[in-house]
Amino acid sequence: MGWPLLAGGLAALAFPPLPLLPLLPFAFLVLMRAIDRAPTTLRAALAGFAFGFGVHAVGLYWLINAILIRASEFWWFVPFPSLGCALILAPFAAVPAAVCRCVPAGWRRCVLFAAVWTLCDMGRQFLFSGFTWNPLGSDWAIHGLVGDIMIQPAAWLGVDGLTLVTVILALTMPLGRRALMAGAFVVMLWAGAGALRFYGLASQADVAAAGPTAPVVALVQGNVPEQEKISRLDMQKVFERYLALTHRGVTGALEESGRTQGAARPVVYVWPETAFPGVLDEDAQARSMIVRTAEGASAGIVGTLRIGPDQHWRNSVVGLDETGEVAAVYDKATLVPFGEYQPRFLPLQVVPGGGMTPGPGPRSWHLPGLEAAGPLVCYEVIFSGHVVDRHDRPGWLVNVTNDAWYGNSAGPRQHLAAVRLRAVEEGLPVARAANTGVSIVYDARGHDLGRLEWGIEGVLVRTMPPALPPTIFSRFGQKIPVALCLLAALLALFPSRFPSRSGWRVRSGR
Numbered sequence: 001m002g003w004p005l006l007a008g009g010l011a012a013l014a015f016p017p018l019p020l021l022p023l024l025p026f027a028f029l030v031l032m033r034a035i036d037r038a039p040t041t042l043r044a045a046l047a048g049f050a051f052g053f054g055v056h057a058v059g060l061y062w063l064i065n066a067i068l069i070r071a072s073e074f075w076w077f078v079p080f081p082s083l084g085c086a087l088i089l090a091p092f093a094a095v096p097a098a099v100c101r102c103v104p105a106g107w108r109r110c111v112l113f114a115a116v117w118t119l120c121d122m123g124r125q126f127l128f129s130g131f132t133w134n135p136l137g138s139d140w141a142i143h144g145l146v147g148d149i150m151i152q153p154a155a156w157l158g159v160d161g162l163t164l165v166t167v168i169l170a171l172t173m174p175l176g177r178r179a180l181m182a183g184a185f186v187v188m189l190w191a192g193a194g195a196l197r198f199y200g201l202a203s204q205a206d207v208a209a210a211g212p213t214a215p216v217v218a219l220v221q222g223n224v225p226e227q228e229k230i231s232r233l234d235m236q237k238v239f240e241r242y243l244a245l246t247h248r249g250v251t252g253a254l255e256e257s258g259r260t261q262g263a264a265r266p267v268v269y270v271w272p273e274t275a276f277p278g279v280l281d282e283d284a285q286a287r288s289m290i291v292r293t294a295e296g297a298s299a300g301i302v303g304t305l306r307i308g309p310d311q312h313w314r315n316s317v318v319g320l321d322e323t324g325e326v327a328a329v330y331d332k333a334t335l336v337p338f339g340e341y342q343p344r345f346l347p348l349q350v351v352p353g354g355g356m357t358p359g360p361g362p363r364s365w366h367l368p369g370l371e372a373a374g375p376l377v378c379y380e381v382i383f384s385g386h387v388v389d390r391h392d393r394p395g396w397l398v399n400v401t402n403d404a405w406y407g408n409s410a411g412p413r414q415h416l417a418a419v420r421l422r423a424v425e426e427g428l429p430v431a432r433a434a435n436t437g438v439s440i441v442y443d444a445r446g447h448d449l450g451r452l453e454w455g456i457e458g459v460l461v462r463t464m465p466p467a468l469p470p471t472i473f474s475r476f477g478q479k480i481p482v483a484l485c486l487l488a489a490l491l492a493l494f495p496s497r498f499p500s501r502s503g504w505r506v507r508s509g510r
Helices: 002-012 023-037 041-059 061-068 071-077 080-089 091-102 107-126 136-140 145-150 154-175 177-200 226-231 235-258 284-293 378-382 410-426 472-476 479-493
Strands: 216-221 267-270 299-307 313-321 326-331 373-377 396-401 430-434 439-442 448-452 458-463
Touching (some): 002 041, 023 154, 061 080, 061 410, 091 107, 136 154, 145 177, 154 410, 154 479, 216 235, 216 439, 235 458, 299 373, 299 396, 373 378, 378 396, 378 410, 410 439, 439 458, 448 458, 472 479
Parallel strands (some): 267 299
Antiparallel strands (some): 313 326
């Protein structure tokens, strides 16, 4: 099982921020050889298990950083986050490796593997509170123009549809010259369709096309180290830092708003996840200080902890009006397993305070004078097809997060790729305020309009661009990739009049 394990680790190098997609055909070639040569279906499943373990152990290496922050307390737990998660997720790769053996080696086996792989990958949303991190379709979220173009089909297929096509390409291109040429043609077709959509929607996504209620946002990035947040020794200092940055950001946003033609746009300041070092909805004095600092702003969106009516903690974001009153509240609906939510099977208490209580799910805020906003807290932005209230579509999404737990690693960049893909899937611009970065504004095509990089204290001021018309994916959601997977599986399972040829001469092991 050594080669599939190494191949899985190699495949993980294609995840953001590394644009190493050419590694995928080599990695999957090793896996498919192991599946074809396995003497039994069980051995094929073990090869898939090893491959999946390698993918997630390397792809999630950065989880160790969260434990190192509290190493004095949980030093014994250091090896478990990355390797433990990989062990839990590896069966999702074992299933397609076993199922694909029911058809002969060659393109049919490859297509069936890709279909089942994608369905299993989508099934990760039902694991504990859900863990759909790093679908292979996110590999195309390459920084810059290339990524802008290649992720556009997510508006039709979703990231899971991109995963299906990516795995099919990676598996079939090594089958021979014909398959390689067909794969190259599909990639060119993909790029062409992406370019047509990206450039064809440029005028509609331009800031100049935004309506009068589209806000100018001031995204505040406090760059507060996680150790400082946990210790809570300098809460006043942290609060004062955010007040100073907010004043600077709102001043700049008001100047930006005044430059627009016609009536000035509303100004909104955004603080990251749990940026307020207390319980903001219960602290009238703090709210008063914030609105005095942000004089001239129409509203504020602030990440804070909250105690619900049941006396349980929530990870929340509150909307403040210009007087400092709480105009809206959103409680994080999907909690991080082992971070905010502890599965019952874990015998030791590792989640501080017993964990959080989830909220009811996606909502749209209608703050006075503003385009309707869809708030999202941190991790829940990774769930494709589950980020928007389908009955009340907002005009923009606002994501508050704190990735300081994971250090200056691939983790925050992988998280950022998910944010970008949600913009494309839903056809909605996204404003993201992150404690330590990356804070960013994406337009509705997933194009970067400005960012604050990791480890910088500052404010990003941008006018929110307009929403695009609802995308195909926003209308039908994950029904689309599920239907594509079922069609691919039927194609592979349906008897063919033509012999199934393999690009490698090995015993099928059936």
